[in-house]
Amino acid sequence: MTACRLCGSAALESVVDLGATPPCESFLAADQLDQPEPAYPLHLRVCTDCWLAQIPPLITPEETFSEYAYFSSFSTSWVEHARTFVAGAVHRTGLRPDGFVVEVASNDGYLLKHVVDRGIRCLGVEPSVNVGAAARDAGVPTLTAFLSPDTGAAVRAEHGPADLVVANNVYAHIPDVVGFTQGLRALVADDGWVSIEVQHLLTLIEENQYDTIYHEHFQYYTVASAIRALASGGLTLVDVELLPTHGGSIRLWARPAEAAGEPSRRVADVLAREKAAGLQELSGYAEFSARVAKVRRDLLKFLIGAAERGETVVGYGAPGKGNTLLNHCGIRPDLLPYTVDRNPYKHGRFTPGTRIPILAPERIAADRPDYVLVLPWNLRTELVEQLSFVHEWGGRLVFPIPELSIVEATS
Template sequence: MTRCRLCGSEAMASVVDLGATPPCESFLSADQLDRPEPAYPLHLRVCTDCWLAQLPPLITPEETFTQYAYFSSYSTSWVEHARAFVADAVGRLPLGPDAFVVEVASNDGYLLRHLVDRGIRCLGIEPSVNVGAAAREAGVPTLTEFLDPATGTAVREEHGPADLVVANNVYAHIPDVVGFTEGLRALVADDGWVSIEVQHLLTLIEENQYDTIYHEHFQYYTVASAIRALASGGLTLVDVELLPTHGGSVRLWARPAEVAGEPSARVSDVLEREKAAGLRELTGYAEFSARVAKVRRDLLRFLIEAAERGETVVGYGAPGKGNTLLNHCGVRPDLLAYTVDRNPYKHGRFTPGARIPVLPPEQIEADRPDWVLVLPWNLRDELVEQLSFVHEWGGRLVFPIPELSIVEVER
């Protein structure tokens, strides 16, 4: 990678090199196990001019998102997060009966269904055929397209400008940052609002959340780099919220530059935090690679020692981040017998690279393993409660990030 995709600079510095892995959502069917499986370098770099952290665009969004294995509605806490956001936005903006809301990367309608319930006109723009179909079946109007300036303009001409455009967990997923941002500006009314949620690079670095680095995520934002990205499409950041979702995210509130006004004090506060953490100089990234290596050693040590004691370890969840972790650590079925997931789309398939079987959640209670390795660690509170039954037979939960930890719950 020689040039920054946002500012064009050639001043690119290495942050962490995780080797080569397959795309994290390319789960394998049984008949694919004897076929070659492509793997791509996973090397995060940062531009020392605009400080956008990024991966080279080795795969295209079309390869990943046309058929997608992730359905948002299978996370109870994420659906509740969406409901709370809608309730807040309706009052904050406000959104009346004549309002129009567009969500980009609307997945299976997990968020827009709350607007449908309120009788507010809305539209999802979702590139994945299978999850978009699930949204339409649930009564959420959904267009199967990728967002670019042409799509944004076409939607505006057909449906009118949007009072609110929502883009949750998608701003990292597009290699053409400028074109996507221009698409957001084409969608939103000249006096409208754009709300973007994206993982915060500050938390990723501070909390050692390296497993959220995968090929679907082309870039990783600080608020400082997000300001520059938004400006590339004619949007200005006016407010920011720090969120606990995905281990630490930011909600960016932006408006067309012509009506934006001065940013809130919260924007200045977060910019100061990022500066204090050294994220606008290379010192802030210097120790990250060493801390990543320690996660790998600690997890492998735990799994190997459990195997030598004759103990069974299985996984819970099959998220994309889990596949970064498993492949970077070299975990295979001899150390992790299987993992389970609530999403039936993944049942009977195998994780990319590691080839670990994905089974229904009921398998854990049937087998009563000694240990359950929780791969979606960002849902820790939700999953500790869901998996409390594991302790009925003396099983224990293990969380690998930000450092290896064992959850002991009294029976």
């Protein structure tokens, strides 16, 4: 990687090198276990000119998202998050019943179904054929496409400009930041709104959330770098919200530059926090790699110790972030014989690289393990309650991030 994908600078400095891993959503079928599996470098660098953190674009979005294993509706808390967002967005933007909402990377319709329920016209733009089909089955109009300036212009020509464009958890997933942002501008009305949710680099660094670094995520934003990215497509940041989702996210509210006005006080406040954390100088990134190494050592020490004591540890969840963690730590079925997941699509498959079987959640109650390693740690509140039954036999939950934590399985 020789140049920043946002500003073109060659001033890229290493933040953390996680070695080489397979794509995090490339779950293996049983008949693939004897086949070779490609792995790609996973090395996070930061541009010291625009401060966009990024990994090399070694895997195209087409390879990842044409068929996708992640269905948003399987997370109860995420569906509720979407419902609350829609209610708030309608109020903020003054969206009328005759308005028009477009969501980019709309997945299985988990968010737009709340727009449909309000009787507001909407369209999802979703590149994955399988999850887009699920959205249409749920009554959410969905176009199977990647967003580009041309796609945005075509949607606008057919359906009219959007009063609200939503791009939640996708702004990190596209290597062509400028083209994607131009696509957002093509979709939105000249006086409309764009809402983007993306993980906040500030919390990623502060909370050791290195497992959210994977090949689907091409870049990692501060508000400062997001402002520059939005400007590349003619959008201006007007407000920001700090969210607890994914361990710490930012919700960016942007408008076309000509309609933006002055940004809110919250924008200045978050920019000041980022600057105080050193994220606009290399010192803010200096200790991250060492703290990542400690997470790995502590988790391996726990798993090896449990195995030597004859205690059983199984996993809960098979998220993308979990596969970064498993591969970086070198965890195999001898230390984690299986993990479970609520998504039936993953049942009977194996985690990429580490080849750990993925089973249905009911297996935990049948086997009564001593510990359950929770891989989607960002859903901690939801999962402590969901896994409260583990307490019935004295089992405990293990959370690896931001540091190893062993807790009682009680709600």
